[in-house]
Amino acid sequence: MTFEEMAVPLLSPLYTYARWLTSDAHEAEDLVQETYLKGLRGFKSFTPGTNFRAWMYRILRNTFLTSRSGLKAQMSIDDDPDRFERLPVETTPESLLFVRYDVERLRAAINALPLPFREALLLVDIEEMPYRDVAETLAIPIGTVTSRVMRARKKLREAMQ
């Protein structure tokens, strides 16, 4: 398949991801455009049969992280998976089960998450990416994906209380 055939269906998903990262429509458009230019130029280095979607997401993310706003958004977080491996499950299920999420508050809470948590959560929950693909996109171990997703949800619950 050609680059265009593989890349064009990813336009809106990548744009959505760019909007999450940048929180700015114009910056997101530029980010997607630059991603496609880089993807096109580097397509010869892409190995057919490997994960093209994760490859494109990774290009977009790396492009963002080296941009001015990306550098600002980067945060040093402690997400060593070993430290969070056996956190106990919440034992007050009734408070969790019956909570009604206020959409505006939840959106604000998601946007307030540190970038590494936010992107892992959104790639899993909205893009429905398998952890393996998220790991490949974010260049982190699968265990770190799990802990970031879990901690993101924990922070959301705390914010919604």
Add this chain to the structure above:
Amino acid sequence: MNHLSAEDVARIADGESQDDSHLRECAICASAVLSEIRLKRAVREAMPRYEFPRTRFSPSGRAKARPTWLVAAAAAAVIAIVGIALFYMRGNSANELVDMHATLLASPNAVDVLSTDKHTVKPWFEGRVPFAVPVPELQPPFHLVGGRVVYWHQQPGAYLLIAKGAHRISVFIFRDELRAIPARDVTTEVWRENGLTFVAIADVPRQDLDALRRFF
């Protein structure tokens, strides 16, 4: 009873683990997974998905629309090579087609009809050029991108943009006869068929243009 870890709950809710045997025996963990799924759903509802702005697309593009800047991006890849080629080319009016090839690929609107479907592109030319434009049924690795009308020596002609991977091949079709185009660093192929002249120009090996020619 030992409960699942928070990570196990996340894995089950995210479909990463199929082992739900514990959930049948433990109401606490089952409700934790349910809570996780509810939160996932709420996140999905709270966060909008965005469509890439249509203004970035060619107005003629519909279901199979391709962003025009993507075509322009392809032009960037070949424009330098074409530039070098132009430097070395001898004075031959046919070289204007190489100029046109570079100009069109550098344009954000390289084609006026943007479609991979020959049944869309071929009728589009009707009434626009004074001959029936042969738009072939291409097979991979070649893919039709679209077409437009071009003028060369005051004569209308058809222009087909064809993709092969990241490369873009321009095929000009005229009634006038044309000599071979001497060009360095770009490959050109000129042939006559059914009273028409075909000129293919691209930065691809000659065998690619030979292969493409067989479709016409």
